[in-house]
Amino acid sequence: MALTGVEIFKLLPKTNCKKCGHPTCLAFAMKLAQRQATLDSCPDVSEEAKKVLGEASAPPVRPMTFGAGDKAVKMGEETVLFRHDKKFVNPCAFAVEIKDTLSEADIAAIAEEVVKSEIDRVGQKLRIDAIALTNASGDAGKLEAAAKTVAAKAAGVPVIINTQNTQAAEAAVKVFSDKRPLIYGATAANFEAMANIAKANKAILGVGASGLDELSTLTDKIKGLGVEDMVIDSGARKAKEIIENNTLIRRAAIKKNFKPLGFPIINFIQREDSLHEALLGVIAITKYASIVVLSSIEKWKNLALFTLRQNIYTDPQVPMQVEQKVYPIGEPKPESPLFITTNFSLTYFIVSGEIENSKVASRLAVMDCEGLSVLTAWAAGKFTASKIAQFITESGVEKDIATKELIIPGYVAILSGSIEDKLPGWKITVGPREANAIPAFLRSRG
Amino acid sequence: MAFTPAKETYSGKVYSVAIGTGEGTGTVGGENVLPFHSFEGAAPNRPVIAFEIQDVPPADWPESVKKPFEAVSDDPVKWARFCQDELKAKAIALRLVGTHPDRENRSAEDAAKTVKDVLAAVNVPLIILGSNHAEKDAPVLVAASEAAKDKNCVIGKAQEANYKTIAAAAMANNHKIIAMSELDINLSKQLNILITQMGFEKERLITDPMCSALGYGLEYTYSVMERIRLAALTQNDATMQPPMLGDIGMYVWKVKETQAPEADLPHWGSLEERGIAWEAVTATALLVAGAELLIMRHPKAVEEVQKTIEELI
Numbered sequence: 007m008a009l010t011g012v013e014i015f016k017l018l019p020k021t022n023c024k025k026c027g028h029p030t031c032l033a034f035a036m037k038l039a040q041r042q043a044t045l046d047s048c049p050d051v052s053e054e055a056k057k058v059l060g061e062a063s064a065p066p067v068r069p070m071t072f073g074a075g076d077k078a079v080k081m082g083e084e085t086v087l088f089r090h091d092k093k094f095v096n097p098c099a100f101a102v103e104i105k106d107t108l109s110e111a112d113i114a115a116i117a118e119e120v121v122k123s124e125i126d127r128v129g130q131k132l133r134i135d136a137i138a139l140t141n142a143s144g145d146a147g148k149l150e151a152a153a154k155t156v157a158a159k160a161a162g163v164p165v166i167i168n169t170q171n172t173q174a175a176e177a178a179v180k181v182f183s184d185k186r187p188l189i190y191g192a193t194a195a196n197f198e199a200m201a202n203i204a205k206a207n208k209a210i211l212g213v214g215a216s217g218l219d220e221l222s223t224l225t226d227k228i229k230g231l232g233v234e235d236m237v238i239d240s241g242a243r244k245a246k247e248i249i250e251n252n253t254l255i256r257r258a259a260i261k262k263n264f265k266p267l268g269f270p271i272i273n274f275i276q277r278e279d280s281l282h283e284a285l286l287g288v289i290a291i292t293k294y295a296s297i298v299v300l301s302s303i304e305k306w307k308n309l310a311l312f313t314l315r316q317n318i319y320t321d322p323q324v325p326m327q328v329e330q331k332v333y334p335i336g337e338p339k340p341e342s343p344l345f346i347t348t349n350f351s352l353t354y355f356i357v358s359g360e361i362e363n364s365k366v367a368s369r370l371a372v373m374d375c376e377g378l379s380v381l382t383a384w385a386a387g388k389f390t391a392s393k394i395a396q397f398i399t400e401s402g403v404e405k406d407i408a409t410k411e412l413i414i415p416g417y418v419a420i421l422s423g424s425i426e427d428k429l430p431g432w433k434i435t436v437g438p439r440e441a442n443a444i445p446a447f448l449r450s451r452g
Numbered sequence: 453m454a455f456t457p458a459k460e461t462y463s464g465k466v467y468s469v470a471i472g473t474g475e476g477t478g479t480v481g482g483e484n485v486l487p488f489h490s491f492e493g494a495a496p497n498r499p500v501i502a503f504e505i506q507d508v509p510p511a512d513w514p515e516s517v518k519k520p521f522e523a524v525s526d527d528p529v530k531w532a533r534f535c536q537d538e539l540k541a542k543a544i545a546l547r548l549v550g551t552h553p554d555r556e557n558r559s560a561e562d563a564a565k566t567v568k569d570v571l572a573a574v575n576v577p578l579i580i581l582g583s584n585h586a587e588k589d590a591p592v593l594v595a596a597s598e599a600a601k602d603k604n605c606v607i608g609k610a611q612e613a614n615y616k617t618i619a620a621a622a623m624a625n626n627h628k629i630i631a632m633s634e635l636d637i638n639l640s641k642q643l644n645i646l647i648t649q650m651g652f653e654k655e656r657l658i659t660d661p662m663c664s665a666l667g668y669g670l671e672y673t674y675s676v677m678e679r680i681r682l683a684a685l686t687q688n689d690a691t692m693q694p695p696m697l698g699d700i701g702m703y704v705w706k707v708k709e710t711q712a713p714e715a716d717l718p719h720w721g722s723l724e725e726r727g728i729a730w731e732a733v734t735a736t737a738l739l740v741a742g743a744e745l746l747i748m749r750h751p752k753a754v755e756e757v758q759k760t761i762e763e764l765i
């Protein structure tokens with residue numbers, strides 16, 4: 007329901023008073039339509055117009071926060087269909103399903119696995135973000151008991167209460183009061199009661215339907231009941247339907263500003279075959295899911311999915327970078343080796359990781375090459391002999407070291423002579439090409 | 453509120469490229485929609501996965517992907533038969549890596565003989581790849597093209613530095629070629645133009661915008677592929693309409709995640725499954741971005757990607 011400039015214009019005061027900073031109300035309306043201005047710039051707009059326009063100018067995918075505290079997850083706010091157009095904003099959350107039919111010990115074990123799932127990759131902390139607690143027993147008491155175990159063992163982890171039984175939802179949601187859980191949820195059969203529970207407990211409401219038409223009708227009705235924060239499930243379970251429905255939802259939200267589907271998407275991709283589940287995860291991650299529900303969280307699978315999510319959600323215009331400086335690894339002494347590399351995050355983390363592996367205290371000089379890898383930076387003329395010489399001189403590292411020796415990446419061996427020319431008194435040593443050969447290289451130096 | 457899906461109509465179409473001859477013929481491309489968007493157009497052909505084999509034993513492959521081929525990988529003919537008969541390969545990619553001057557430095561004649569032997573042993577389509585040494589690939593791929601005359605193979609990779617020789621040989625011997633550039637939509641377009649200006653039909657090209665592994669630049673390949681597909685379909689740009697190749701295995705099986713033992717990195721989990729997942733996840737992501745032809749190594753990864761393709765159709 008994106009409004010056109012002319013439609014917006016009709017709702018403005020039409021006085022051309024210029025207080026908004028635009029020459030005419032029409033000019034301002036055009037900017038609003040393109041999302042290049044916000045309504046609050048016009049002081050004279052009527053309440054009624056605010057309501058209509060506020061709705062139309064809100065972000066196409068509603069922003070919301072799932073969970074509370076430092077493990078809360080931001081969702082929504084997406085503005086594009088393709089990542090090359092603009093960075094995807096809020097990385098999807100991974101949730102593992104825990105059924106309330108499991109024993110207390112098993113529930114506790116999975117909850118602990120979630121807490122311990124965090125790993126560091128390229129400087130970011132990545133983890134299983136949430137738990138989807140499923141009322142497989144159909145029993146409200148069991149769900150509540152499981153909820154208590156989860157709350158105790160995985161404190162602070164955002165929770166999806168997965169039940170269509172209003173009694174069970176009500177019992178479990180109380181365990182997470184003030185923690186902004188998600189109740190999944192509402193269907194055509196129970197949405198009134200579920201909406202009330204979500205409202206009363208300040209929970210996000212997950213809405214499930216079969217197909218996009220039914221889903222749109224349902225979110226519209228629920229909104230009418232005063233629930234704003236929803237997460238939507240079109241009923242897609244097969245790969246083909248996930249691509250189709252997620253694409254149509256995102257398109258409707260972004261291109262048509264169609265409010266009933268302007269919510270974060272939840273995809274349930276649980277499969278018996280864990281690797282197959284991972285591949286459905288690929289589809290959900292690349293194609294617009296905000297929450298992906300998994301059945302298991304093996305470490306190998308987590309690593310692959312975390313890495314893909316990180317890749318898809320990086321800024322396509324600005325590579326991930328680290329700060330230019332000389333990083334100490336371990337506790338370097340004056341005679342410790344000095345390495346140089348570029349400031350592309352991936353390069354830095356691989357190289358510093360391998361130096362750490364070697365257990366030889368070292369210095370790693372990281373040069374600003376606008377976040378390019380060694381060979382890319384070299385090919386782009388940013389990792390050249392004169393720039394390296396200048397950086398090393400200006401870094402002042404010279405005064406901390408006993409011998410003026412600089413180890414350069416093997417791929418730029420060709421630079422060694424010219425760096426020596428530009429850094430008089432320095433010895434340039436060509437290191438191995440691949441970072442994983444650094445430990446052996448250091449060992450061979452004795 | 454009633455919902456009317458916003459379906460797109462695309463003005464362009466990906467060329468449909470047939471590879472191989474006789475019973476084993478396969479076809480890639482042919483769709484007039486974004487990948488797996490069959491809800492708004494036609495995608496007549498499934499993506500094809502080729503098993504990678506080499507002219508020399510895979511000494512440089514990590515253990516977990518060497519193992520499944522242990523009994524056959526000392527001989528390209530046995531290896532090819534195994535892929536076709538046991539693994540039900542839809543295509544085979546023979547990489548003549550042994551011709552690389554820093555490796556075994558095998559001659560063009562040796563390479564041609566290997567190609568002949570492999571062709572005689574299998575009937576699925578054959579992709580013939582050089583060692584990615586631009587200079588050496590020229591004579592090697594010329595000899596390979598001749599050895600495979602009229603077998604409708606895919607010859608690769610033609611790069612800016614050597615495309616003339618390779619395209620001419622492929623043309624004379626009735627093959628398709630892979631045009632590879634380095635992760636840049638404009639370079640890819642330019643190479644396709646240069647090759648077609650030689651008289652090579654654009655319908656016989658396969659584009660390789662250069663692969664990268666999960667965690668090691670995958671996002672670049674992903675976005676270049678997406679942009680190429682959008683240009684082909686929404687702008688009807690004929691120079692961007694050849695099917696795309698994802699040369700997955702060789703990029704994936706050299707990264708640390710496919711090699712480091714669990715003992716060293718306990719938080720990374722099982723090495724065996726991690727390696728397979730790395731290859732399968734990379735492949736699936738590139739299918740979603742637009743690749744129609746994949747070259748892969750691990751049988752389990754191929755099986756799982758195949759299963760996912762079936763679910764996507």
Ligand code: B12
Pocket residue numbers: 325345346347348350352353356357377378379380381382383384385386413414415416417437438439440441442444634635636639664668669672
């Ligand atoms: C992704 C990529 C890009 C991305 C940039 C990504 C980035 N942030 O850097 C984009 C698409 C932007 C790009 C652009 C270009 N690229 Co580029 N790109 C690549 C690609 C595919 C991967 C690079 C990468 O991320 N590597 C991973 C990192 C971790 O590697 P690394 O930094 O080299 O680090 C490793 C080693 O060097 C070593 N190491 C690192 N530091 C140190 C330090 C010491 C002391 C030691 C011992 C070891 C060591 O350890 C690491 C792991 O082993 C490579 C091809 C490839 N597969 O390698 C081409 C490549 C680097 N690019 C190349 C080129 C030519 C270019 C362009 C000039 C051409 C173009 N397409 O326009 C442009 C230049 C960019 C510009 N701004 O002008 C060429 C370079 C040719 C050459 N031999 O010099 C390559 C090699 C492609 C090729 N020919 O095969 N590129």
Ligand code: SF4
Pocket residue numbers: 018019020021022023024025026027028029030031034047048049050051
């Ligand atoms: S401030 Fe409001 S009334 Fe004044 S010109 Fe701008 S839009 Fe029109």
